[in-house]
Amino acid sequence: MAPSGGGSDSVGEIVAEAVRVVRESGLPHETTSMFTTIEAETWDEGMEVVKRAVAAVQARAPRVSLVLKADIRPGHTGQLSAKVERINQALEG
Template sequence: MLFAFSIAPAGTPGDSVSAAVADAVRVVRESGLPNETTSMFTTIEAETWDEGMDVIKRAVEAVQAHAPRVSLVLKADIRPGHTGQLRSKVERVEAALDEG
């Protein structure tokens, strides 16, 4: 299962959210799950719904330590029996681009 999510603090002074986001990404990386962080989302690959949601919950809690309000955007690709999709989905698109 792939989980793409974005967590942002709200109700804090200033425009920068980098410290809060860094704490969330730290939780993700320490989880040991395959992951990727881009400018807008972090994606993790988990074996089960509970495993993925546990990491997301702990990442939200890390951001909550910085702000009175937190926004979470979540998208999931729930496909039991498929692993390694964090990289192989991108590889299939790249291969299609190379073909044509």
């Protein structure tokens, strides 16, 4: 999510509002320098968090750009860490 139109190149404080929404959701999540990833049991649960995060940014910026990527794999949970663990195991082997 990237706010724009606020008159400054620094958007960290505004983006933090979106991350706050994600953290308060209680869903498994990970924030990196460029993206925040969430894991939800259902599409609706995940999209509700995205919707609230966008609203939080819109409250402080006149324009919001959003990149959304979904990996829909019913019956699988804990993949935020499991995928990384599989890569690490492959690197060690």
